[in-house]
């Protein structure tokens with residue numbers, strides 16, 4: 001670029017920094033739950049991004065947004081007027097990397113920074129670097145999301161929220177949520193159990209942790225006042241006739257709090273969001289996405305992960321069960337000592353009551369594998385046992401997702417169309433040119449379909465489906481863990497989820513999901529509506545309206561409301577007409593859930609394709625995916641892969657219960673169907689994994 005433009009860039013950055021310093025501060029006066037709490041690395045990225053954002057506005061005002069085409073791809077971070085800049089790869093060889101480490105990393109696991117080291121060829125790194133050796137940060141923690149449609153949709157091309165076609169504001173996300181929500185009673189899907197919901201949430205936490213913006217010194221923002229002047233708040237107006245978030249009158253305008261997703265743009269142009277977790281399906285909710293998370297869940301003995309053995313009484317029988325280790329400093333935890341929330345690879349582990357059983361399920365399977373490895377190889381070190389068990393468990397998990405979870409969600413047509421069906425023999429082929437990163441459309445809209453599956457309650461049952469104790473009500477147990485400390489609750493809750501249906505995937509949601517997210521017990525309306533948050537989140541991250549994705553979904557273009565009828569039916573289109581002025585205003589999340597499911601699937605063609613596309617990228621763009629055999633990489637041997645292929649969620653669950661469970665659902669996500677004997681569920685032959693070491 002010319003010297004003139006360069007000096008303009010420098011002064012725009014300087015002025016940008018001044019504007020950032022002048023921004024009104026919306027720091028929360030009192031403690032607030034922050035599900036999507038940013039870590040130190042994300043916060044550092046926001047510091048640069050805020051300046052780039054202000055500087056972009058200065059340049060755009062003078063030259064129009066076209067100027068950004070000229071500046072694209074150039075690294076300006078060294079010109080930042082404040083010192084934390086420096087990009088990860090600047091001045092480094094391609095296959096080496098360094099990453100900014102927070103100050104408090106004492107005792108945390110570190111990496112050797114070399115993608116060709118034996119360790120990085122043998123195992124996935126914890127933070128996900130070196131998966132793609134030519135583009136070492138692709139898919140790593142704290143890197144940007146990608147987009148199904150190449151550019152985000154912002155009213156000013158930079159960061160302001162999309163407007164309606166008419167130029168007016170879009171209808172309030174709570175208004176939309178109120179109008180689309182089906183009438184009670186809840187409708188259940190007789191073909192799908194609640195475990196399908198729970199696995200989905202766990203996977204969501206593996207794919208992505210999109211952090212929220214924070215204040216100038218990393219504080220929690222208070223985004224409940226409206227209208228707002230903050231670039232990082234997007235409060236949701238509550239309609240005057242709202243049934244739950246009352247009282248509200250036009251004069252006494254009330255807003256539901258919502259903080260915008262943290263801006264991590266690393267150059268000029270539009271706002272850009274990031275994923276704080278590894279983008280890969282690599283069990284990061286168990287093992288962590290940072291060195292500190294990883295070390296905090298390990299026992300450092302025999303390759304094991306830490307558990308909290310717990311004692312209780314069921315009826316008159318003493319019982320013991322495991323919980324994850326506690327985290328007394330979890331700032332989101334609403335239950336108090338001794339009912340601490342837990343420490344796991346993902347900070348959101350105590351968000352909903354059903355999540356902890358998932359964490360315990362995988363922690364215990366990891367420990368069983370580590371113990372078997374140790375028995376077969378008594379001289380192996382803790383590190384060797386941990387890494388080997390981790391590799392085996394991730395392989396089992398990927399196998400279960402692609403063979404059991406995904407066909408139920410997508411149906412055969414899309415499984416075939418996106419080449420997602422696992423071969424019974426031989427290998428699949430890694431594609432180094434495939435970007436495995438999570439897409440904004442997947443994270444902020446399509447994969448949130450699962451919020452529609454979440455029922456009001458978590459039933460606790462014995463392995464024979466006898467009810468044991470009262471169901472755990474979702475609305476009063478978000479970030480509360482006391483129920484998990486009641487005898488054998490993780491196993492009883494998992495049993496309940498296996499035997500009981502989930503809600504059907506549509507625009508009907510359970511009461512807690514629509515009204516009680518983060519609610520504090522005894523304080524009605526202290527929470528938010530997750531569905532409004534989903535809709536507003538889509539606008540926040542610059543998703544295009546639903547109609548823009550029709551071509552990607554191989555559907556005819558939409559010019560009038562009638563064009564939606566073939567996919568949605570006239571009744572649903574009428575509901576949409578009641579809240580949106582124009583068919584081109586409809587939010588992506590809403591459009592996806594309004595589509596009728598494809599045959600044999602839980603979701604319609606557009607949501608299905610956004611998800612199938614993601615699962616394809618997550619498979620073919622993951623060098624360590626369990627079915628690939630890649631040179632210079634410790635892929636699974638044929639014998640190892642044959643062992644993994646025999647496993648399933650069924651076996652993992654049976655082993656979790658031990659002798660107390662005899663039968664298991666033949667199809668693990670069917671609520672009603674045949675059963676199989678637990679005794680016949682294949683486990684891996686550990687000797688096949690010990691022969692080829694590491």
Ligand code: HEM
Nearest residue numbers: 035197200201204208209210352443447448450451454537
């Ligand atoms: C009890 C059930 C659940 C609760 C209470 C819950 C709650 C939440 C909350 C509070 C957020 C953050 C929203 C935001 O600020 O934008 C979120 C995000 C999300 N949820 Fe759920 N969820 C549940 C189940 C599920 C299920 C079953 C799925 C998928 C099948 C899912 C997929 C997602 C995804 C993809 C995100 C975005 C995560 C990110 O970008 O970091 N959730 N959920």
Ligand SMILES: [Ca+2]
Nearest residue numbers: 206278280284
């Ligand atoms: Ca991950």
